[in-house]
Amino acid sequence: MDTSIVLFTRDLRVRDNPALAEACRAGRVVPLFVLDDAILGRPAAPNRVRFLLEALACLRGSLRELGGDLVVRRGDPAAHVARLAERTGARAVAVADDRSAFAMRRLAALRELGPAVSVHPGVTVVPPGELTPASGDHYRVFTPYSRAWERAPRRPVAAVPEAIRLPPGVDPGPLPPLADLTGGPTSPDLPEGGERAGRRRMAAWLRRDAAVYDDVRDDLAADRTSRLSPYLRFGCVSPLELANATGEGFRRQLAWRDFHHQVAAAFPGLPRRDYRPRGRRWNRDRDALDAWRAGTTGVPIVDAGMRQLRREGFMHNRARMITASFLTRNLWIDWREGLAHFDAWLLDGDVADDAGNWQWVAGTGNDTRPNRTLSPLRQASRFDPAGEYVRAYVPELASVEGRAVHRPWRLPEERRRSLDYPPPIIDLD
Missing domain, CATH: 1.10.579.10 (DNA Cyclobutane Dipyrimidine Photolyase, subunit A, domain 3)
Structure with a gap:
């Protein structure tokens, strides 16, 4: 029976997870998440680390309900994939399509290992490289991008696997405590992380506020926006499911998110360098x-x-x-x-x-x-x-x-x- 490794990154869910669904159809699966020291070695944002650990605990619980487990490691993702591939005989690696500079370096390292690497959608509604204008490699202005985005065909929502078959003898490993990953303070009023919490929030917002989103989204005191952005950032809810369930106003926000991802894919220096330098002189106050x-x-x-x-x-x-x-x-x-x-x-x-x-x-x-x-x-x-x-x-x-x-x-x-x-x-x- 074929064995695959599913490397979770920013798709911490079992619903509408194309990488997981495809791997489960092919045979046995090793679901893996690696706490990457290249990220944690920087001053880690304590709020996101706490949310991440809650999301991983939730994902592990969901995978166990399906007969599998979440293998958790810390260090270099490619190195841990290589070790697990050797131990389990895995001949394929599935990963979600992410186009940040860091994600592209990770993907390149995975492709040097030997097992076939397949890249699947799921981080955005429309994959970053799927829409391109006739005049260049990416859209530089949002309005024409949003028109193309609305017209783009959407993939079907991936079903939850019926069962996950984990190869024998794989140690899942523990989830580390928050203090082992970051020493900074967290905000006092953080929401709960994870797919279950995200889907509860999504269902409540769709039921109560989605229909009036255009009328209330800028009302600061009303606080009737979806508050789903953390769950989208960690892939605890599917952006495609949201796009299918909401009206034009909220879809526009999802289109902005996809727009920035395709800009960053074409211009990896976006967090550090001016996309359009205009000679700004900044104060140092x-x-x-x-x-x-x-x-x-x-x-x-x-x-x-x-x-x-x-x-x-x-x-x-x-x-x-x-x-x-x-x-x-x-x-x-x-x-x-x-x-x-x-x-x-x-x-x-x-x-x-x-x-x-x-x-x-x-x-x-x-x-x-x-x-x-x-x-x-x-x-x-x-x-x-x-x-x-x-x-x-x-x-x-x-x-x-x-x-x-x-x-x-x-x-x-x-x-x-x-x-x-x-x-x-x-x-x-």
């Missing part, structure tokens, strides 16, 4: 950068977003745009500084999507209007008109009523002093 990171800029809508990030490992998408614009357009601080801070805290931190969005806001990426600036005060007035979002995350301002919460510097001096909230670090009036 450490005090302003520290205030932005800590949510103490004195601009309530900005501080609320930054504090939500620290508390939840998440930030509302509208707040992400506001805080990023404030850093790069008001403070003129390099977008890479913002990307690094987001990467340290976001559960859904994703190289392609985060770098693409930061460059879009900074005017160095795929925005066709590179001088676009978002006024934090106008954004606050429009998307948090009653100030409820600010009061939820900036407790110093909880007693300030109505729209005055967005401009506390205009309050009478005695009232301002009683708030224990800093004045704005720049003059917005």
Whole structure:
């Protein structure tokens, strides 16, 4: 009987997992996840490491219910695949299609081992290299890409395997404790990781809020966005299933995600270099950068977003745009500084999507209007008109009523002093 190794990466689910489904049809399967020291050797984002461990525990439980198990190793993925192939006689390796620079190096190392390597869809709705314009290797502007994306045929959703047959004598290995992988603090209000938690959230959102997504997605206080981004980032839910179940507005967000993945595939330097250099001269104001990171800029809508990030490992998408614009357009601080801070805290931190969005806001990426600036005060007035979002995350301002919460510097001096909230670090009036 043929044996295959399924190397899980960013597809930590058993539902709609084409790599797993195909391997199970062919024979015995060794499901493998490798905690890669090339990633963990960097300062690992504690929020994502915790979420990852919960997702792996959930995946292991699902695989055991199907008769298999999850083999967990730590070190170099290619080296562990080679050892398992020799031990089990595996002649094939299946892996999800991921086009980050790191993933491409991993794939190249796997292809040097000997077993046949097959690459399967599942990380995105449309694989990164599947759509190309007539004039180049990738789409540089979102609108024509989104049109092609909507027209693209979609693969069928892969069924859950009926059973998983694990070769005898394979030691699954333990899941390490969080403290062995990272020593940093985690946010206090993190959601549970894993496929089961992701599918519960997906079902609840589809039932309650998906139909009104276009009306409420920018309402900061309503908090009725899907909050599925961490589950998409780790592949705990299928982006294809979501695309099939949602309307045009939410599909557009999935198309943006795919768009950034195909940009990053063609331009691997996206997290480090300007996609479209525009001669920006960035400030090196450490005090302003520290205030932005800590949510103490004195601009309530900005501080609320930054504090939500620290508390939840998440930030509302509208707040992400506001805080990023404030850093790069008001403070003129390099977008890479913002990307690094987001990467340290976001559960859904994703190289392609985060770098693409930061460059879009900074005017160095795929925005066709590179001088676009978002006024934090106008954004606050429009998307948090009653100030409820600010009061939820900036407790110093909880007693300030109505729209005055967005401009506390205009309050009478005695009232301002009683708030224990800093004045704005720049003059917005």
